[in-house]
Amino acid sequence: MTESSIRRELAAHGSLVYTNVGVSMRPLIRQGRDLLVIRTCTGRLRKYDIPLYQRPSGQYVLHRIVRVLPDGYVLCGDNCTQLEHVTDDQILGVLTALERDGRTIPMTAPSMRLYGRLWVGLYPLRLPVLRLRDWLRRKKRHLQGG
Secondary structure: OHHHHHHHHHHHEEEEEEEEOOOOOOOOOOOOEEEEEOOOOOOOOOOOEEEEEOOOOEEEOOOEEEEEEOOOEEEEEOOOOOEEEHHHHEEEEEEEEEEEOOOEEEEEOOHHHHHHHHHHHHHHHHHHHHHHHHHHHHHHHHHHHO
């Protein structure tokens, strides 16, 4: 979807459904296979919510809130190592459900809530593993001449 179509769809209908591009939210979101239901949000979001936001570069991103701050949020993709500060002005909507294999899974489902809490809670343990994975990928590319 283009920038204008995302904003237009959210403004006109208050929600949009689209297929994810990218792997930053793996394993929760499967690239190109899961449908994401995004709704506009009113008010402040909470820890573990997954907002759709726009970076200053114009890129649209869907990452999980790991900390709520007075002036915004700290977010991180489930498959990422970098934390990112985002303000309320950058947020366009919030993930409310996944459509996977013909069924709708609301983000308020107990399994999704537990998953979010565990994933954020395990971040200190996952971080070294993800960094090692990234380092090994860089070394492999270097050895292959790329």
